[in-house]
Amino acid sequence: MPLKRFKSLLLYISERKILLVALTYILSQVFFHALLWKGIVILICFSFVLLFFKQGKVLIIVLLVIFLCSARNYYDLHVENEIRNYVDKNYLGEHIELTGYVSQEPIYKHEYARVIFRIEGRESFFVQANTSRFPRLEVGQSCRIIGNLVEPESFEEFDYKAFLRNRRIYYIVRYPILNCSEERKGFFLKNSLMDFKRGVRGQVESKLSEPQASLFLGVLFGERRVFEEDFGEALRVASITHIIVASGYNVSIIFLGINKVFFFVPKRPRTLLTIFLIWLYCVLAGLSPSIIRATIMLSLTLLAVYYGVISNINIIFFTSAFIFILIDPRIIKEIGFLLSISATGGLIYITPIIDVYIRKVLDFTIPFEKLKNSIYRFLQNYFVPSFACTIITMPIIAYSFQKISIIGVVTNILILPVLEYTLILGFITLFFNLFSTYISQILFLTIWAQLKYFELIVDLLGNLEFASHDVNITAPIVGLIYLFIGILILIFSPLDGKNYYLNLQENL
Numbered sequence: 257m258p259l260k261r262f263k264s265l266l267l268y269i270s271e272r273k274i275l276l277v278a279l280t281y282i283l284s285q286v287f288f289h290a291l292l293w294k295g296i297v298i299l300i301c302f303s304f305v306l307l308f309f310k311q312g313k314v315l316i317i318v319l320l321v322i323f324l325c326s327a328r329n330y331y332d333l334h335v336e337n338e339i340r341n342y343v344d345k346n347y348l349g350e351h352i353e354l355t356g357y358v359s360q361e362p363i364y365k366h367e368y369a370r371v372i373f374r375i376e377g378r379e380s381f382f383v384q385a386n387t388s389r390f391p392r393l394e395v396g397q398s399c400r401i402i403g404n405l406v407e408p409e410s411f412e413e414f415d416y417k418a419f420l421r422n423r424r425i426y427y428i429v430r431y432p433i434l435n436c437s438e439e440r441k442g443f444f445l446k447n448s449l450m451d452f453k454r455g456v457r458g459q460v461e462s463k464l465s466e467p468q469a470s471l472f473l474g475v476l477f478g479e480r481r482v483f484e485e486d487f488g489e490a491l492r493v494a495s496i497t498h499i500i501v502a503s504g505y506n507v508s509i510i511f512l513g514i515n516k517v518f519f520f521v522p523k524r525p526r527t528l529l530t531i532f533l534i535w536l537y538c539v540l541a542g543l544s545p546s547i548i549r550a551t552i553m554l555s556l557t558l559l560a561v562y563y564g565v566i567s568n569i570n571i572i573f574f575t576s577a578f579i580f581i582l583i584d585p586r587i588i589k590e591i592g593f594l595l596s597i598s599a600t601g602g603l604i605y606i607t608p609i610i611d612v613y614i615r616k617v618l619d620f621t622i623p624f625e626k627l628k629n630s631i632y633r634f635l636q637n638y639f640v641p642s643f644a645c646t647i648i649t650m651p652i653i654a655y656s657f658q659k660i661s662i663i664g665v666v667t668n669i670l671i672l673p674v675l676e677y678t679l680i681l682g683f684i685t686l687f688f689n690l691f692s693t694y695i696s697q698i699l700f701l702t703i704w705a706q707l708k709y710f711e712l713i714v715d716l717l718g719n720l721e722f723a724s725h726d727v728n729i730t731a732p733i734v735g736l737i738y739l740f741i742g743i744l745i746l747i748f749s750p751l752d753g754k755n756y757y758l759n760l761q762e763n764l
Contacts, residue, residue: 261746270314275571278578280318284325285581285588290731296326325585332585340426342379347405348427354401356383357441358393361450361479369393372425373401374442384408384420385429394454396440396447403432422589449539453477459689463700468707475506475675476682477541487711490718495646495653495664496671506679507550508599510537512641513676527562531555537683549580549587550596557600573604594652602648603641609748610640642672651737655729662724663717670713678706 287295306315356373363370368386410417473479514530538551553576587593622628646668689696
């Protein structure tokens with residue numbers, strides 16, 4: 257049976273050339289980023305196995321796509337070398353004066369602020385600087401940077417240089433002298449959205465105490481906030497940190513919440529409403545790259561549901577990932593992108609499997625039809641999606657933080673359903689805050705209660721002695737885990753072609 261399904265899968269992919277191209281390119285990038293050019297050579301050698309299946313035409317397509325991947329990576333490395341050669345020759349190790357503007361929201365730590373500047377000149381490049389927390393800098397603000405330009409150094413347990421390189425940041429300036437003006441540069445819309453976000457941040461901080469204010473801003477906008485050391489560690493142990501950073505995972509939560517709140521709206525209008533609201537969230541979140549990617553992917557998938565093209569969800573899912581990786585090959589190493597891909601994939605491919613077995617267990621254990629249907633709908637709405645998203649993202653989180661959360665699944669299941677309503681209620685509250693302070697105060701009180709529940713769950717479970725376990729998970733191990741998950745999906749997926757997106761739109 258598994259072998260038969262595998263052959264059917266190969267036939268399914270080979271008959272859909274777009275899917276074949278997308279999967280081959282994604283796999284090529286995975287091999288390249290894992291083993292560099294050796295990975296490409298290994299993949300080419302593996303490709304000739306297709307000749308044993310008499311798939312000569314498929315082999316030609318695969319080899320052409322691998323060549324496309326190689327050309328794209330060569331171009332990317334060539335651009336990097338041009339920038340580095342230019343900067344190394346003119347600025348590296350020197351006391352420099354550069355003009356640039358703040359390209360991303362500064363991240364404020366307890367003792368300093370981390371700011372990324374885009375330096376303008378013959379070769380534009382990014383510089384990361386640690387500066388004082390005050391005065392606060394705004395996105396797009398033009399500054400003159402005076403200091404020593406150096407290459408970043410890696411730590412014993414963390415390749416910080418590679419981490420920054422993946423974000424195209426090759427140089428840092430430690431505590432430079434900044435002469436900033438009121439002039440704003442960069443993308444006008446992004447600057448305006450950041451200004452709007454700053455105003456919302458002020459409103460939230462005036463209505464909510466800590467850590468509720470930081471939790472709310474993290475969940476709502478993916479804003480990276482600094483928590484007290486004990487609470488921050490409890491968040492990591494409870495495997496909740498991915499929810500309060502700028503991640504595509506938030507888009508999946510928004511999607512689930514919208515469908516639960518607007519369950520009374522018919523399927524097709526609700527699909528369009530969902531697309532509109534997740535794009536509204538994307539804009540309000542400041543058009544974060546990871547959230548944009550997740551929003552596009554989810555929108556395309558929902559459009560497939562809207563037009564009834566259910567069989568094309570596989571094509572849309574992998575093709576959208578292919579487009580993002582084609583535009584920026586290094587995106588494949590970003591945790592935000594990986595979380596958005598895995599969370600969306602979990603909703604599409606894992607939830608129908610869990611759904612089938614929950615139905616079988618309920619049919620066997622509960623003889624009363626009404627009670628059985630009520631329990632089934634509750635589990636389908638609250639347990640299944642949370643469990644699927646948690647399981648599928650756990651290897652990435654374990655690799656990123658080198659910890660396995662023993663209670664992560666339980667924590668996410670207890671918290672995610674509440675956060676879905678917190679997100680929706682948050683937007684409603686901010687809307688009413690424009691017109692009625694009295695109504696917004698009542699709504700903020702409700703949000704505070706929900707976030708207090710969040711805090712109590714994290715404190716309770718995140719501080720248990722057995723809550724987490726230190727691990728040493730490497731990228732190849734993560735790859736093997738996902739290969740194993742893929743095999744399980746292939747074996748246990750229901751043959752009726754149902755998926756969670758379709759079920760959610762039809763059944764709620």
